[in-house]
Amino acid sequence: MIKKISALGLMAIVFLGCQSQRSITGTQTGNKSASTTDSKKDNDDLKPYREVITSEAKSDEGLFTSHRVGDKLYYEIPLSLLEKDMLLVSRIAKVPAGFGGGYVNAGSKANEQVVRWTKRGENVDIKIISFENESDENSPIYQSVAANNFFPILYSTKISAYNPDSTAVVVEVNSLYENDIEAINGISSSLKKRYKVKKLDQNRSYIESVQSFPKNIEVKHVMTYEAEEPPESDQAGTISLLMNQSMILLPDEKMQPRLADERVGWFSIKKYDYNSDELKADDYRIIRKWQLVPKDSEAYKRGELVEPVKPIVYYLDPATPEKWRPYFKKGIEDWNVAFEAAGFKNAIIAKDPPTKEEDPEFSPEDIRYSVVRYVASTTRNATGPSVSDPRTGEIIESDIIWYHNHLRSYRNRFMIEAGAQNPAARTLNTPEAEIGEMMRMVIAHEVGHALGLPHNMKASSAYPTDSLRSAEFTQKYGLTPSIMDYARVNYVAQPEDKGVRYIRMMGPYDLYAINWGYRYIPEADSPIEEKPILDKWILEKAGDRMYEFGSGYGGVDPQSQRESLGSDQVKASEYGLANLKKVVPNLIAWTSKDGVDYEDLDEVYGELTSLWRGYVNHVVANVGGVNETLKTADQEGAVYRDVPKEIQKNAVAFLNNQAFTTPDWLLNQEILSRIEASGAIERVQNLQTRALNNLLDEDRLKRMVSNEQMNGKEAYTAVELMDDLRKGIFSELYSGRKTDAYRRNLQRSYVDAASAYLQQLKGEDNEAVLKSDIIALMRGEMERLKRDLSTRKNNNNDSLTKYHWNDLVARIDAGLTVDF
Structure with a gap:
């Protein structure tokens, strides 16, 4: 051997x-x-x-x-x-x-x-x-x-x-x-x-x-x-x-590793095999997982649920407040449903911290104990790290960390995204049942990481957006097929939708992933012998969106985004904004306390503004977007498909109507007069400029040019984007209307963004842009806008608007003036 x-x-x-x-x-x-x-x-x-x-x-x-x-x-x-x-x-x-x-x-x-x-x-x-x-x-x-x-x-x-x-x-x-x-x-x-x-x-x-x-x-x-x-x-x-x-x-007796597959999300460890028959050093990955072996192998083979020889045990930190302990335990043991799909019962156990009499040697620092630590900190976060053996991928210990002020994040988020629909969300003293359920699901999410699962940001796109307005659907399936998605609160549901679930929960993908990674395969004596079995399980679910994986990194696939809900990002953002518009007029009443200043109002209003930006960016991702479905060579069909033209056009229409139109609903003077002396104009300018710059991102425009070359008339082209965008952002120019301060800022940002590309001709630090169609696109757009400004700038009786149009012409001239 x-x-x-x-x-x-x-x-x-x-x-x-x-x-x-x-x-x-x-x-x-x-x-x-x-x-x-x-x-x-x-x-x-x-x-x-x-x-x-x-x-x-x-x-x-x-x-x-x-x-x-x-x-x-x-x-x-x-x-x-x-x-x-x-x-x-x-x-x-x-x-x-x-x-x-x-x-x-x-x-x-x-x-x-x-x-x-x-x-x-x-x-x-x-x-x-x-x-x-x-x-x-x-x-x-x-x-x-x-x-x-x-x-x-x-x-x-x-x-x-x-x-x-x-x-x-x-x-x-x-x-x-x-x-x-x-x-x-x-x-x-x-x-x-x-x-x-x-x-x-x-x-x-x-x-x-x-x-x-x-x-x-x-x-x-x-x-x-x-x-x-x-x-x-x-x-x-x-x-x-x-x-x-x-x-x-590290243990002398090593666990048999399991080969990773990018179609199922797992934290993994990279390896290089220099004895491979491939004409290179063959690289591959093994997943990070706990070692679970059934106590009764024969019963396990018969399909009976069997306890593992060594279950995964989490102890609560002695510092954990008593009132939150039941929710933490439920969040940990929620994963037993997934482990049952893998053939194990009682695979993961939550325990209170032992007393000195019960275990005088207990310490959270001891590698023998995995602990959910409760940290008295102003940090608003929770994490699920683990320690694994790099030789085999075996997870040997894990400490979940819950920072006390993470409660603050969830009470605010619940108010902002569910306040319009759910009376329980209309207070900063969130009822225990709701905040406890949120804590439970956060702990479950972090335990998922500690079990080996990364974020699956694609999961939420498997559900039709309108299904999230259904009580029957959401109570059965939750907000997303995976607890590992970022889908914290149901912002799609509307005030008239009764009985819907507002807080995420474990879903079908989680059971599928745990079965794939943890099911004991006694007939396979090596990782390579396991692979055909693992591949078969993946192919059985191929084509079912609920079992797809996408990390959300890269920003290319609009179906794989953090904090996004549903398959239609435009519709979901419309629903979300409709709710925010109902929440804003109530924020003073919901956040104020007698004898206390407006610090909470300022905080919640700031976070609401950030969520508005998030909804906008969910839509932006569709423009020049590419949907990714991970496949291997034995599966039919493309891995990458450009987002259909109509969806992209619809996304730009949304942006013109919702992102680039002055958000009067957000500029609530009752709120602004209580939290700041000035700054509203700059805030909106920052929000709109960031959205515009994101939309005109270099990589996005390159993808659109490539899509046109490959798909012709079926593609939403970069020229069409600029045309639609110009007509929306400069609608006052074409209708002869007065511009307000917010729109003037946005229009300047548009000209500045296009001019910035042209100014790259002065340097040599971005050869890819200089040799792409982006320069020609932006030059043509500036020349077109200049012509329109020159012929229409006097069709307005407002002096400041006229000055603004003249200023834009000067800015365009400066942008077009590039010495070669």
């Missing part, structure tokens, strides 16, 4: 050939225990154990025994653990205010890498190990793969002593945590540049705490940097972070 091993890990990993399970999870050549012949007797400089680990030591037994002796931290590392694979996960435990522009929060992961402690003479090194590249150790190319993927040394320290029976080395590791080691620090090179970081101040950098557990060691250490421009001016010229370093022992 041929052993398949990773040249970087010198160990067995998936190979795309007919290998048995034993072959795939074969022995690791480099994890023999270091010989005890290299003992303290051969090192005259070593001190006796009792002189290093004195009676004053504060020791903690675990994976390594840690010893705090004064300011020094020692690890007592068993020789049996040298050369073992360990996962080093670096997280930022605490951050200063405003760090990373507010996008880097406590709990953010800074790095994740596999390491090995190795003995080198009188030193112990930490080497960074990669399992991305692999080769058969018996093949000629193995030597080249190994030579071209040499393990870097992360850290090195002298051996201070051996333990009394010479079965472990004792090393001081202060310098690992108190020096600026890039691989484990929390400030990226870009942030160092942004804050003008000079250096790490070692006098103000120190180890705060160490905890040793059976399978992991957790170290918290403060890193203080001298910085000329820290994120907050009152930080005394420094940036201090509290880092948490987790050193986790």
Whole structure:
């Protein structure tokens, strides 16, 4: 039998050939225990154990025994653990205010890498190990793969002593945590540049705490940097972070990996096989998943629901408020419905935190416990990270993070998007039943991530938009086929629609994806043997929109957008705007409290404005949009199809009527007079200009030119877009009407956007645009608009409007004047 091993890990990993399970999870050549012949007797400089680990030591037994002796931290590392694979996960435990522009929060992961402690003479090194590249150790190319993927040394320290029976080395590791080691620090090179970081101040950098557990060691250490421009001016010229370093022992018995398929969304790990028969290094991916094995394989084969040998267990953080615990538990255990589709019962369990009497060793930091952490923070977010074995994709631990102020996001969103239809949403003190259900579904969403599922932004487009107005449909199917979509509140439902569901829930895609990733396939002894079975499950659902996947990244497919609902984005946005127009006049009453200022009103109004922008952008995506349906070569039909012409024209008509017309409904003077002295004009200008620039995006226009070339008269052309847009944005010019300040700003933005393309002729930094049809398109548009302005500008009795038309002519002349 041929052993398949990773040249970087010198160990067995998936190979795309007919290998048995034993072959795939074969022995690791480099994890023999270091010989005890290299003992303290051969090192005259070593001190006796009792002189290093004195009676004053504060020791903690675990994976390594840690010893705090004064300011020094020692690890007592068993020789049996040298050369073992360990996962080093670096997280930022605490951050200063405003760090990373507010996008880097406590709990953010800074790095994740596999390491090995190795003995080198009188030193112990930490080497960074990669399992991305692999080769058969018996093949000629193995030597080249190994030579071209040499393990870097992360850290090195002298051996201070051996333990009394010479079965472990004792090393001081202060310098690992108190020096600026890039691989484990929390400030990226870009942030160092942004804050003008000079250096790490070692006098103000120190180890705060160490905890040793059976399978992991957790170290918290403060890193203080001298910085000329820290994120907050009152930080005394420094940036201090509290880092948490987790050193986790990876299992010797490896899970059989499962090959990823882009048609079903999964977080995955990329691999390169240099022994592939392909005429290249064959790249493939394995999914990240928990290892679930049925207790009774025979019953499982018969189709009975069977409990797993080791279920997935989440504990609630002891800090979780009692009133929210039932909702958190339901959100976790909601996934049991999906696991039942995969043949498992009681696969995921939620538990209250144990008392000291029940489990004196319980700690959220212990890798043996996965925890839903409740963080007292003003951050408005929740996350679902997990830690996985990069060799096989096995998820070994997960901490869901719920930040307290995420409640604020959902109460606001519920009021804005459901206030017109649902009386329960017309208060900032959202009733517990509604806010509890929202929390439950947020936790379910984050647990989905921790199970291995990424966002599926395409899911919501599977449902007809008007179906979201149906009580029967929404109560049965929810707002989208997947809880992993961003579809937080039903903004499509109208006030006359009774009994509809307003909050997302788990859907058919979630059951399908969990079955695909977690169903135990005992008849397949290798990942390659599983593949035909997995492919068959995908093909059985092919053509059914409810089981399609789209990440939402790239911005090309209008059916795959975050926060969008339904298959018709224009209709959904019309419904959403209709509701917003009903909400705005009520915001003062719904947000005000006696004796309290208008801070809440300001916040909610600002978020409502952002949602209006979101609805507009959902529509913009249809113009020059391309619908994507992921397929493999054995499936018929195209992967990419341009959005039909009529849908694109309808989208532009919506934009002219709803986005580029002055939003008088939004400019509610009763609200504005309470939250700002001025700024309404600039706010609307910003909203409309961003929508216009998005519509005239370079890539979008290129796609439209390409579509015309390929599809001729069936295409909505870039020239038609500019013509429709000009007639809408400059409707006052063609009708002889007066323009208001908002429209004048928009019209200037239109001319400026077109002129900006022409001005690129002065430079050489965008050759793709210079050689495309975009320049000719914009030149022609400006010349056409200039002619229309010149012949019609006097057909108006308003002086400011005339001045405005003259100003636009001057701007066009300046834009057209380009020296070659």
